[in-house]
Amino acid sequence: ASLPAAHPALKAVSPQAPVTDEFMGDDARHNGAFFLLDNFDFTNSFDVPRPQPLARYEDLFPLKIADAYQFFLNLGPLKNANQPQYFNNRARIWNEYLQHDTYDAYWQARNIRPSLTGVRPAVLVVGGWYDAEDLFGALHTYQAIEKQNPKATNRLVMGPWTHGAWSRPNWSKFGPLNFGQNTAEYYRRTLETPFFNYYLKDKGSFNPAEATMFDTGSNEWKTYPAWPPAGTQPRPYYLGGAGQLTTAPTTAPADEYLSDPAHPVPYTASIQGGRNNEYMIEDQRFAAQRPDVLTYQTEPLTKALTVAGPLGVDLWVSTSGTDADFVVKLIDVLPDSAATRTLYPYASSTSTQRLVRADVFRGRFRNSFEKPEAFQPNVPTEVKYELNDVLHTFKKGHRLLVQVQSSWFPLVDRNPQSFVNISTAEAADFKKATIRIYREPGHASVVQLPVLK
Incomplete structure (x- = not known):
């Protein structure tokens, strides 16, 4: 400043x-989706009134969580965080973050x-x-x-x-x-x-x-001499049939999964009370095993490939509901070899999936962050956004893998999958939805990677 x-x-x-910019990608929200886990914990102490200097930070309410996934699932809709045993409307910043659920003057002034x-x-x-x-x-x-x-x-x-x-x-x-x-x-x-x-x-x-x-x-x-480097070329990787990630579009029909807010995809395999700081590099096999996570991977690379810069996501999707989140992950699949096991001690099979980059997009903001729009149920709709930059060399013999899912809990709050005010939503507003990812010409879902020459 x-x-x-x-x-x-x-x-x-x-x-x-x-x-x-806390609405677009820093602490509070990413592409409009609220980062529940971090902000619940942070504002519990940061939002304590301080009319005079304090020797140490205090909390608004005592909180001991053994399993964050289960705790926030039991908490229910976001509005329940203001129950008497929690914030009880004493946390000004928490309330402001939830009240300002679009990219309005509140957030724009803080950019x-x-x-x-x-x-x-x-x-x-x-x-x-x-x-x-x-x-x-x-x-x-x-x-x-x-x-x-x-x-x-x-x-x-x-x-x-x-x-x-x-x-x-x-x-x-x-x-x-x-x-x-x-x-x-x-x-x-x-x-x-x-x-x-x-x-x-x-x-x-x-x-x-x-x-x-x-x-x-x-x-x-x-x-x-500059970032992103001048020597990159965009290379499309299309979500193809039979779980393939290809450099040419396919004619495969849509993939689909049932997204259930009562059983959201966890952001980590670890059971912890707070955020797992290693989630940004975590092995994603725990997610790949779920029916509500789609997985696409290349053949083993015949030579090393370096990705340098922001990653472009262009999905064609539909939902049987009226809103949806989309989480896209870029993953490095490690081969099983003595060298790999030495460098990555957690590699135990050919399918170890090391996360390289991931982020969420709240679908209602696909056309405007200021004026959200509902989805028309079951109508193919384009959702485009950008993942934060990487500099990562995928080595020879490794595979590139992309995962797509619609929840990332409790890192990110649950989307009710109905076009309502999420901050004031009731439990009955949270509905299952069938999500489709399209792949045919004209509706090809693709991840654009900036490949360094």
């Missing part, structure tokens, strides 16, 4: 995991991107590929500065980090992943410290590439 029309004395700024003009200080934007809170923020802060300030000194660093992990003493591993190096120390030694020494103390030099990015498939730092 200090960047626009900055005071001349401000020479260098490093936005790190910046909150940029800093249009204000990132007149940027004069040197900028080093830092984010983590596995930041469950503000991955969107880092990428889009950099993009907004770049677009609106073509002469600004603006650099981007993206590492294999969760929220703020670049400040940890050691970040050489995350869950089952072993990066083979202390990525946090590398960043501080070669980028952050030289950046501030040069611009604040006139010490040394600072001439890194504009974009320093960690390839999450090869475990290597890569540098580029």
Whole structure:
């Protein structure tokens, strides 16, 4: 927030995991879908009134959850969070988040991107590929500065980090992943410290590439003169018949599944009270086994393929209801080999499915985030959106896999699958719906990947 029309004395700024647009992709909502698990926990303490300084954070209500999936399923509709034993209408921010369920003036005023003009200080934007809170923020802060300030000194660093992990003493591993190096120390030694020494103390030099990015498939730092890199070409991957992911459209009929709000797809296989921080890299076989998750995969790659940039999703869908969510995942399927088992200790079969990127889209916003629209039941309808950037090399012998589903619970709140105000919906508003994903010419569902030449 200090960047626009900055005071001349401000020479260098490093936005790190910046909150940029909370309706589109940061903490509160993603593409209009409410991130229930994080916000329920966060606002329980953050929304406590503080008329004077406190020695420690307090909670609005005592909360001990052993199984978040079961807890939020038992909680029922969102409005039940204001029952006396929970928020009881004491949480101003919680109520505002639910009240403002479209991209109205409330959210637009909190989107800093249009204000990132007149940027004069040197900028080093830092984010983590596995930041469950503000991955969107880092990428889009950099993009907004770049677009609106073509002469600004603006650099981007993206590492294999969760929220703020670049400040940890050691970040050489995350869950089952072993990066083979202390990525946090590398960043501080070669980028952050030289950046501030040069611009604040006139010490040394600072001439890194504009974009320093960690390839999450090869475990290597890569540098580029711009982000996304100029040398990418969009490559379509079509959702085909018999679970195939192909580079040419097919004539296969639609796939379908029954989406039941009473049995939503879990976002993780782990039973935890809070968010599983490793869900962004988790093996997705637990989801692939469900009948309400569609899976499409390529043949084993004959050579390595590097994807660099945002991922385009273009689905043709229908629902027997009047609203639906769509979650699309890009997954790296690991071959079973001694080398793979060493690098990825959790690989136990040919079908290990490591999540690379995923996000949700609330279907009512397919034409406008300001003016939601109901679906016409059983009518093929286009839903287009973008998944956050990746830099990931799918190695030779691996497969690309795409999953499609309509719930991601309780990370994301349940869609009633009827066109109602979800914040005030009753239990009776939540209905099963048959979702169809179309694949024929003219209605081909496709994921566009920016492939690095």
